[in-house]
Structure formats: C-alpha cells, structure tokens
Amino acid sequence: MVWSRTLHIRILSAILVFGFGLSTVHAKAKTPKKAREAKTVSSVSASSSKTEEEFKKSIVQVKISYQEPDYFNPWKKKNPKVRRGVGVVVPGNKIILPAHLVTYSTLIEVKKHSSYAETKATISRIDYETNLALLQVNEEGFYKDLTPLEFHSNITYPKQVSIYQLDNSGSIQSAVGALVSMDLDQYPQGLVELPILDINSTETLNGNGEVVLEDGKATGILFDFSGDKNSGRAIPSFLIQKFLGKFGTTEISYKGFRYRPITDQATKEYYGIKEKDQGILVAEILPNSSAEGALKIGDVILEFGGKKIDSKGYFDHPKYGKQVLSYIAHIGDEFGFQTGKQVPLKILRGGNPMEISLTLKPFPYSSVRIPHRNPSLKSDYYFDGGFLFVELSEGYLLEWGKDWRSKVDRKLLYSFDYDKFGSPGKQEGKIILLSQVIPDESNNGYHEVSGRIVAKVNGKQIQSVKDISNEVKGSKSRYIVILLDDGTEIVMDKNILSEANARIQKEYRIPASGMGEH
C-alpha cells in the first residue's frame, strides 16, 4: 500500500464506491425527530401590584451592532450584524442585560417607551460567568421617566410568571410562562457552573433579555429560548443581585476540581466509604485553583461547607432542594462563602477520615490553554512571510461550522477535549498552529500546509505565538526552522521576509496593522 498524509485530508476527495450485489445495504443513522414537548400553561393571572404601563418605565429596547472575529483571517472581522434585546433599568442609572447580547459589539443603542429615538449606550461592566452586562447612557435626562426595577431575593418554584419585553413601537408586550426548576450549568460564555432557571412557555419568546416578573418584582432575566421545546432559561434574581453588589464582592468563585459520582459497591469498598449514599470522588484538579494544594485526586468528599454530599454530588439546599455541591462554592454567599473565604470539608483520603479546608478563588483563567466560551480570553496570532500562526481556540475550531467536531483534524479535536487546561505543576502554554499559508513566491511549496500544530521553532519548545515572533526577530541565523507535528519543516528566510510581506500585504489587501504579531 502507499502511505501518505492525505489519509487525513477528507475534504474534496471523491467518494468511491465499490461493490456488486443484489442487495444493497445502507446503514444510515436516522436522525430522531425531536420530541416536541407540548406543555400546557393555563392562562395566567400573575397577580401584579403594578400595571403593565408601569413596567414599561423599567424596560428598554437595546439594539446591538456587532462584528464577530474571523479566526481564519484574524486581521479582519466578519460582516457586521445586528441583534436586539431587552434591558432592565436598575438603580444607579444603569441598564442590565444578558452579556452574550453585547459580545463583539461595535455600537449599542437603547430606545425607551417614551421615545422613538435611539440613544447610544456603552458597556460599563460585563461578566461572562453570570452572563450579565451593565450599560450606561450619558445623555442628560435619559432616566427621568424611567424607574428601576426591583429583584426578588427568594425564588420559589414551580410557579406561574409573567414575561415582559418592549416592542419596536415602544409598547410593552407580556407573555405567560411557568418557572419550572433551577439547576447549575455554565452560562453560554462562562466556565463556572451557576444557577439557571428553567422556564416553560408556549408563547413566542426570544431569550434576549425578557424580564421574568412575579408580584411586581423581577425573578430573572431570560437569556435563552427554544420555540421547538417551548422552554427557555433565565438568570435568577439572586445571581443578578450578586452581580449588582448586594452580597459585597461581585466576584464569582470556583471550586477548582471536578468529581465523579460513586454508584457501585466495588468503588465504594475500594475507597473505604462506609456511609450509605454519601461521597463523591475528586477526579481532576485545575492548576492555580481553589482546590490545588488542598484536595488530591482520589479524595472522597463526604461533606462540603458543612453540608452532607450524596453519592451523586448533591446536598440539600434549605430553599431550593437538591443542588449540586458546586452551588456552595460558586454562589454560596448565603452560607457565608465567597472568594477569599475558607470552606471546611470532610473527606476520606486513603480510607482515612480527615477535615480540611480550601480557600475560594476565582476561576483560574491563567490555566486555560485553549480559550473557549469566554470572549475576554482572546487568542493571539502572528503573521509573517505569508505564514499565519494562531493560538488554538474554540473560536478557531468553530470556523468549520456547526458540524465542526466531525470536520476538524482529529488531533485538534482531541486537544480540545483533553488539553483545555494546564495540569498542576506543569509549565504548559498555548497550542500554536500554522493555520494557513497565504501564497507568495517566497513560500512556494508550503501553500497546501494548513492547520498543523507547531512542535518547535529553531529546536525550541514554544508556549505562545509571541515566542515565534521573538525567535524570528531575535535569532542570529538567517533561516528560521519551524517544525510541525507531522515532521514538516517550514523554513523562513529572514532576508526576504520584509519584501514578501510587502508583496502579500499589497496583493491580498491586508491592512498594515494586520501584519506581524497581535
């Protein structure tokens, strides 16, 4: 047979079919039809102390122009688009809305009930973990006919709720829904699991900031809605209040470890667990996190912050029933836990009971090797001589489209799943790719190379694209040798780089600011 790298290049290759046969067998996976959940919501009369007319003074419409980054051509952005959302007026003359709406924004404009005019707003604070952003409007007198909305401190469910938004004409629109449950999950751009409310409604909603109201106060802000399932998700009021500073620090802390449930007898016995239905296993510890130095892999956590932890990782929350232990570490203000505070733990280590404590820290963003979700973790690139080096990020992989997991090279997919974070005690930087080669006579022969991991530059390991540019600039030798993971050596000739760059910049109309490192 003939072995070649092209085994892995799956684009453009014609599909060959061989065979003969009377019976033709097609093994095709049928996509299951999405079960359409039909939920009945009885017509609601959410008793309200305010009239609808009053609520419109607390809600504004927000128009966001935004431009997403182009990871394949990082010197430019994609075409501008517009999205609309709902903002809620809060004390201090600010407007709160889901953060994902204002991601990559180029212009934010707000419109209130009393005016058709759009007024420019700017982001005054943004937090991707809670998916909340605060806008400020500098126009004088903007807030004079607006009233801040109050938020509930307690949430009860299941319950009927009203959902409000402002339409284009400035009149209020209301819908009904049901607050079903609350669970912990990551927000669209967050890395820390936090409480999220599940809301059902048969009405047409967008999930772009509609406010969920009960008794004249807000229970949450809707940030996601699927019309197929008649269900959506909302940011609960107490998380919004934390963001607004009600509990002192607005910082979200992170437990710093991942765990596995213990459901079978052999594992229980192996780890020396005597109590029935209690304890989870520490399976992974993030470097520079709350857990590093305190917990060890293989520890069994029996109690966390004074609460008994069951074998699936749940504790009994006095108000919200079964919640996962992450609740205590991530939004444990009500139990006296937040960043900087100590959480007491009862554990088994090597079968011996121990009492330890861990100091709560925020998510260790510095340990992220492959930036994803959180747009503030932006990745760098270096573009020289037509060679485009990028740091591997989720954004880059997503450029392959919705089906990216089945399209990208499987080494990158594997890296994404297993190398997202560094490991404790190891110095691991970003994963650097030679993303593509912009054809020029100087880089002849390399035009087809794309998406390979950079192993070494001039024989040295690298941790960032900056390391490559430093090597190119600092090296005394004329030729810079860049070794890719498949054994290919890329040679850059320093003497002709500036000439080549000038040609490439002109020919492909790349702005001068796009060349070099970023």
Added chain:
Amino acid sequence: MRILKSGLLIFVILVSFGIGSEEKTDFDHVRKAVVQIKVYSQAFSAYTPWATEGVRASSGTGFLIGNKRILTNAHVISNAKYIQVQRYNQTEWYRVKILHVAHDCDLAILEAEDPEFYKESTELSLGQIPELNSPLIVVGYPIGGNKVSVTRGIVSRKEQSKYEHSSVDSHLVLQVDAAINPGNSGGPAIQDNQVVGVAFQVATKGENIGYLIPTKVIRHFLKDIEDGKYDGYVELGIGTFNSFNTALRKAKGIPDGLEGVFVNRILPHGSADGYLKEGDYLTQIDGLTIGRNGTTTLDKDARVDFTETVDDKNSGELIRFKVFRDGKFVDVEFKARRMPDFDFMRNRYDTPFDYAMIGGLLFQEMSRDLLGAWSRGGNTSGGSQFLFRYDYFIEDGMNRAKKADVVLYRKLAHPVNSSADYFLNLVLESVNGEPVNSLADLKKVISESKSRFLKLKFLDIELPLILDREESKKADSQIRSTYGLE
C-alpha cells in the same frame, strides 16, 4: 468515510473504428472466458462479535486466466460461505473454492471443483497499461439479468487512488469513462484481445466514472501467490515533503537544480525504518529520478508518486535510493517488507473479531470496523480520544511502544458495571499497574490476577475504574446467559 456496498458494472458496446467483423470473433473468445459469480455471504460484526449476521446474496463477475483459475475482485467473495459460478451458455451452477484473497488490492483467485465447468472455455491473457484516450470494453454480468453484458469506454486517467475495499490501500488505477453498474465487479476490461484491467469501483460523484485495477497490480498479485500464499503489499513507511521552496533548499544545503524530496517522517516498522533518516533528501529510486513534487515517470502519459516503484515490489526485494545526506550523496538500499501495523486500519473480512469481557465490559483492539460500529452507535463520550488514536497511531509512532490500543467499546449492563459508562470508548492503559498493549495482554492480566480489585486505568483519565474481581467473574457468567453470548 462510510462505504456503501452497491454494485458497479461496466458494459462496453463494441462499435468502433471500423473493424466490426474481427470484433465479433474476439468477443466470442472473450465471453467464453467470462464467469458469473453467485455468492452467499455472512459478515462478522465488530460490535457484536459473538453473534452472526444475516446471510446475504450477491453476484459479481470473474474471468479465466488459465490453469483453471478464475480471477475476480476480493470484495465479490469476501465473507462468502457458499460460492457458485456459471459461464455463458451454461445452465448448471458450479461450486468454487477460494484459492487466494488479497484484500489490499481487491483481487481473488477461485477454482471450480467440477471439470465440466471448464468445458469449451477460453482463457484471457494479460496485456499492458493502455494508453490514455484509447478505447476498451468491459465485460460482465451486471444485475438486472443473467446475460453477459458489454460496455464501451475510454481510458481517461492513470493515477494512484484509494482501493475502497480495504479503504486504506492506494495503488495504481485506470479511470475510464464508462457506465459501471452493480455486478460488473471482477469483470475484465479488454483491449486488443487482452485484459488491461479489472472493473472494481466507481466514483459516486461524477457521471460515468469507473475504475479498473491495471494489469501491473494483477501481475503483482499473481507473482505474490506463486509460492502458494498471499503475503500482501510492502510498505516503504516514510512521509515526504516537496522541495519547491528556495529557503528550505538553501537551509538544507541542497545544490541548485538537484531534484528530489525531503523525508519528514519515518514510520516505525516500515521498510525504511533504520535505513532512511528524517531530513534525508531522496533523489533517485532504483535509478529513476524523483522530481521536486515526489513523482517519477510511469510512461509517456503519466508521472506517478515515486512510491509506486515500491508498490511493485514483493516482500524481500531490494529498494535502492540515492540520497543526499549531510552534503554528500549516499546509496541506501534495504529490503522491502510488509507492515502489519496498518492492518487495524483496513476493513476486515473473513475473520471474526476477538474480544475480552470483564464484568460485562467488552474490550477489543481498535480497528476500522470497531470505529464504524462506534460511529453508528452515535457515541460521544471519549470519542475524540478514540478517533485521534486511530488516525495517529502509526503516523505519530504510537506503534513503536505498543501493538494495539485496547478499547472499552461496549457494556452489557449489570450492577457490577454501573459506574463504567464514564469510561466507554476510552483506551485502556493498564490493569493493576500492568500495561495493556494488546488484547492478549489484557486476557493474561485478568486470568492471572489474584487481587481483590481490578484497577482499570484508562488513557488521559487519572482515576481508575474499579471492579471487584470475584464479583465481576460471577456477573460474567450471568451476563453470558442473559445476553446470549457464545
């Protein structure tokens, strides 16, 4: 890439170039050599290796090449339990046995047991590689009838291409523009009264594009089986990179005008392993100059990858390179050898899948078929590790240290394995600290272990899966009867 088993046949209609009367005679000679093949087969399932699949009927074409031998495609007779043949004007079906199968080049040799079958038959001789743009006919028994059928086509391209039967191997193919239909597989392509190829696959995209196995590949097969057994193709086992780039050439000190390619990867256990080095500049193979793009001249019509020269060799034959290494020319020669390491990447036929079970957990060595079963199952957890290891096992030299990745691919539910889902589709690294580098290793560790617990450590996962050894053993016999194993 999923392989759809559908047929292909090629008819060539004999109208051409005003030699009508001669063609009739020729065709009578040809059709007496062409054979219809009826096959009843039963495939093995990687996912359920203890059970049997349904029996499937199919048909194909073959032709007589002398000494009672019938040449056909390997895919025509793969997994066959019962095969019969019949020739033009015969009414009886004759049973045949398989003499040789070569899955890597999709060829097989059959022989009928009853001499009656060969009565009044003719045999076809092998010709050369036809010229581009020359006409040929393809003869066979496509579905839709029991009569021999003929299609006419033109040789439109010569190239190395993937043989879908194994889905890994690439050899020379002839591309023809001729309608090919199911059942034609194994039928001869004829030019000037000689066989110039065997019809074997079609392109699903593009109209009327069929592929022939050229006589070069057929001869290689026939030579291989001269000693009575099929050994398979040899593998050079290197990755190369073109030498177009001036900076690269200068940095490596390659003299101006010296044609060749750089070696950028040496695969463990390949023919070149230990002889060529990464960074070598290959300038000639067997005296043929290698171009900057890695090709050598095949004939006046085509340049093909230089590895085609290696593809022609049988195990043990010498491969000779002229190499520019460290500023000097050196001659490097070594014996061509097969590389069984690639076998797990090939579609598998004719043999059942070996597996191991502990506590209802099923383990197998990673293979293409397992990957297929895995993706049809729509699994997600651990998928990327499995896919990555499959794609890069040889390329990244993981085969240097271990024979195979053993994967936990399926679980037959039982209380003893209630915590095991997390580990599905992951590569097993060790059991109680003993490394697992093959299925045999795993079976050995399990049977020899005396400890109370089995600690199954999986790749990239720190915490092991814990099983109670005795409890798992007990569970296994229950599971065997409950789920109908063996």
